[in-house]
Amino acid sequence: MPQLAVPAEETKAPMNVALPRALVEKRLPHEFAIEIDSDGSPVSVSAADWFVCFVPGLQRQWWHSFVNARYQHVFAMRMVDEDTWIIVEPWWTRMLVTVLTLDEAVKFLRWGATGNILQVREAIPGNGNQVRGWANCAVLTAFLLGRSYRTWTPFGLYRRLVKDPGARPVDLAHWLADHVRHVAARNADRALESVHLIEGRSVRAALLQLGTSIMGALMSRSSVALYKLAVSESSRFGAAANAYWEEAPKRAIDAVLEVLQQAQLRGEIQIDNASAAARHFVAMLRGDLHLEILFGLRQCPGATETHIRVKSAVDLLLYGATAAASLPISAKSISPASSACDVS
């Protein structure tokens, strides 16, 4: 592994790691010495699980007639966190390594599902070897995983990996529904965690507080990616789209509905269809701004813009556009809005 040179004064040797003396004394000047672990790495990393995707080719290539039709190519992906993926795909001309949002990752995973996806844990430090030779997609993916298999085709790699005790086939539709539900529920939990703070407040103050939280969640990168996924893939992965709907917009609507119902019980508002009003309010929070973010025209709003938009939606919901003079907001009626982008 190549060694990184960092200034010596910024480093501090961990108590449990022995510095290889040869490295310090013979290869690098002392001021550039760096601590390494037993595998020769400056940072010890845990073995990650990869989704190894064995796929038919998307474009015709001369070698396809020599390989199994369902296993013409192989690439690997893994989650960096719940919203971010990394893909490593050997091309004929380069090695593609890039970071993807969930909605982008699903496009590759869908390709993977046309063949086979195996969840495989990488080996650290691994048993591969850089002098193995021919660097096709199968060899490079085996090397990525730290495997020493002597196989040169995607199907050969699949047959070896599928026998790996830790390898598991991935049912993409099932996995995606679970993942979307988990991420959407996490976003909703964060957005609604302060709901208890609005109890006892006037309906306007409660809607301002709740609206700010909901708008932050709706406009976050994570939520926009889930929304894109739900819209784009609803025909193929209906369970995932439904999971998004149930955990994100529906929970937001339910929280608003509760505020409206409590206000009605207190006699603050008279309302025939509270469910519809709650849906309209959440839709207004999304507004055209959501479309602009969705289609790449702009980034998520900052605190001031969020505040202005939420206040406008609340006043419209409560008093209508014919009354619509700009209504004052008590300094205490709403907590300081953070940037919507802060909510992941």
Next chain:
Amino acid sequence: MSTQPAVSRPHSRAAVVAELIRVLSQAPVRVTNIESAIAEIGASAQEIAAHFGSNRELILFLVSQSSDSMQAALAPASTREQLRQRLLEFGQRVTDVYSSHLRSLYRIAVTESIRHTGLGRDFYEVGPGRLRQHLTEFLQTAQSEGVLGSGAADLLASHFLASLRANLDIADTFLPATNRAALAHVQQVVDLFLDGLNGGTPPCRN
């Protein structure tokens, strides 16, 4: 959606548009790319290129045409009753177009935006963006006529359009099942927009 491709025959520009709208209206959830819809009507790539230039231009034409047809209802209003009528008519057109082929076009545009083809930006500008701009101008005129309050017209337009789309966005859960339900939805949106939950009564400012 029929699984049998249409019999291949020359398509006029108007026929391509009409048949695509029919196909997209019938399969609002399933269609996420324009190629499959074109294949469904049996039009050739050469016909699309000859009539529109490209598939991308075809999508933009369809959404632009939809936007123009929706905003045609926004004639100036000088009384509150006229304002309500204009908004009802506009809302009905938006709901009709969204619940037919525009939902499919929207899904196609979102899918293309994930692929970073640049279509999403143009789609917004000639479709939802242009529609919002026209509604904003309509509301500003109503404000200058004194039939609407003085809120920021662009935000009001955004709120109104979003409320109309509330039942049409991605989930089919709240799709109006009948024309009567769709009409009731539009009336509800217009009433809420004009009068709010408190019937247009602003709060005491003390």
